[in-house]
Amino acid sequence: MSHLKQLPQMGYALKEVERLYPPVQNISRGVVKDIYYAGYCIPAGWYVDISPLLTHRLPEIYTDPDRFDPDRFAPLREEDKKHPFALVGFGSGPHSCLGWQFAQMEMKIILSKLLRYDWIVSPEPNAVVPVRQPSQFQDSLQAQIKKVLS
Ligand code: HEM
Structure with missing residues (x-):
C-alpha cells in the first residue's frame, strides 16, 4: 500500500488514460427543472448526456488534446x-464513483505487474481509435509479451 503512494508518474499515466479513453463514455442526468445555458433552454423532463470522451479533449483545457x-x-x-x-472519468459531485480509490489501487497493482513484460502491440498504438465496445478489438488488437523482470 505504501509503495502505491510513491508512484506519481504512474498516477499521471493512469489519469492520461482516463482522459483519452474514459470507460464510461456518457454520464446521463434527468433534467428536473428548466435550465438556461448558453442561450438555450433545456426543459424539465429531458435528459442531458455529458460525454467525457468529448470534454476530455477540449483544447481550451488540454494542450494538444x-x-x-x-x-x-x-x-x-x-x-x-x-x-x-476537467477530468470526469469517475464522474463528479454527489454521485461520483464510490470505487474511485479502489479502482486507483487496482489499476496501479495491475499495471505494475504488466510492466514486468516487454510489450509489442499490433497494430501500432497510434492506429487504434477508441471504440464503444472493447470487444470490437478482439480480432484486431494483438500483443506479444516477454517477461523482463522477475
Ligand atoms: C476504472 C474503474 C471505474 C470507472 C471508470 C468508474 C466510473 C464511474 C462513473 C463515471 C460514475 C458516475 C456515474 C454518474 O455520475 O452517473 C461511477 C459511479 C459509481 N461507481 Fe464507479 N467506476 C469505476 C470503478 C468502480 C468500482 C471498483 C466500484 C466499486 C467497488 C465503483 C462503484 C461505483 C458506484 C457505487 C457508483 C455510483 C455512485 C452514486 O451514484 O452515488 N466504481 N463510476
Whole structure:
C-alpha cells in the first residue's frame, strides 16, 4: 500500500488514460427543472448526456488534446485543475464513483505487474481509435509479451 503512494508518474499515466479513453463514455442526468445555458433552454423532463470522451479533449483545457502526454498532470502544468469538471472519468459531485480509490489501487497493482513484460502491440498504438465496445478489438488488437523482470 505504501509503495502505491510513491508512484506519481504512474498516477499521471493512469489519469492520461482516463482522459483519452474514459470507460464510461456518457454520464446521463434527468433534467428536473428548466435550465438556461448558453442561450438555450433545456426543459424539465429531458435528459442531458455529458460525454467525457468529448470534454476530455477540449483544447481550451488540454494542450494538444489528442496527444498522450501524462506530464500534463504533473506539478506546474496540472491541466486538470483548470476547470472543476476537467477530468470526469469517475464522474463528479454527489454521485461520483464510490470505487474511485479502489479502482486507483487496482489499476496501479495491475499495471505494475504488466510492466514486468516487454510489450509489442499490433497494430501500432497510434492506429487504434477508441471504440464503444472493447470487444470490437478482439480480432484486431494483438500483443506479444516477454517477461523482463522477475
Ligand atoms: C476504472 C474503474 C471505474 C470507472 C471508470 C468508474 C466510473 C464511474 C462513473 C463515471 C460514475 C458516475 C456515474 C454518474 O455520475 O452517473 C461511477 C459511479 C459509481 N461507481 Fe464507479 N467506476 C469505476 C470503478 C468502480 C468500482 C471498483 C466500484 C466499486 C467497488 C465503483 C462503484 C461505483 C458506484 C457505487 C457508483 C455510483 C455512485 C452514486 O451514484 O452515488 N466504481 N463510476
